[in-house]
Amino acid sequence: MSGYRNLAVAGAGNIGVFIIEELLKQKDAGLIDNVYILTRATSNNPDIPRLIALGAKPVGVDYSSTEGLTKALAPLNLDVLISTLGHVGTSLEVQWPLVDAIKAANIKLFVPSEFGNPTDGVTGGLLGKKGSLHDVLKEKGVNAAYFYTGPFADMIFEGYLEWDLAKGKAETAMCRCHIPQGAILAGDRKTFNELFKQYEERTGVKLTPNYRSKEELERTLEENPKHFSSMLQYSFLTHGGTVGRLDQLDNGEFPKWNPTKAIEFIARN
Secondary structure, eight states, X not given: OTTOOEXXXXXXXXXXHHHHHHHHHHHHTTSOSEEEEEEOTTOOOTHHHHHHHTTOEEXXXXXXXXXXXXXXXXXXXXXXXXXXXXXXXXXXXXXXXXXXXXXXXXXXXXXXXXXXXXXXXXXXXXXXXXXXXXXXXXXXXXOBOOOOOOOOHHHIIIIITOOBGGGTEXXXXXXXXXXOOOOSSOSOOXXXXXXXXXXXXXXXXXXXXXXXXXXXXXXXXXXXXXXXXXXXXXXXXXXXXXXXXXXXXXGGGOTTOOOOOHHHHHTOO
């Protein structure tokens, strides 16, 4: 985000805390001037005091009030507002009044809470909330940047997909095709079947995959639309967890970027 000097982040949870830490490094290097964290009065996030000690500036907000949000944001002279609000409760819904406040406060760029599977054209389920915001941003004329990262190895393999590798069990959607191909920067590119095979070769543990059909996932989500692991699997099955084609990757432009491979993470113990 070269050229932007004042940035704010809404949400300091699973993803937001890492973004804020990296922005503070940019601030220490003199590349940006201010890093703000939007916080609710009821927040008890233990990372907030640590981030403030590192140089972040807290801004108290009430996400239910567009007027209050505008009053809090306008004096900051923000270039960019990054939302990392999660799926818990109504967190994603507060992006709607946030968009109105961004427009009123003349903030140059909004980064909505994506950071996962592509949501273009998605209308149903949890990801549908993200997809529907695209139309709102276009309608209101708010400049936006969408970051589709695909699945994070350090999140989905740590419980979200309900794997039990120690007992040789792994569950995934039943798909006969290869997972669609990746993002502009790809840290790794593997199907779940390829990861299962690598894990078995690395550890000697024989896995017994439990493949869930599209129909089974649809039944589960019909009964409980907020069943997160089923939502992820259904998304991988119907939309893919990566973005773009191999010939679109720009990894060669960043030769020093060397992210941990998925197998290195899940077989680390």
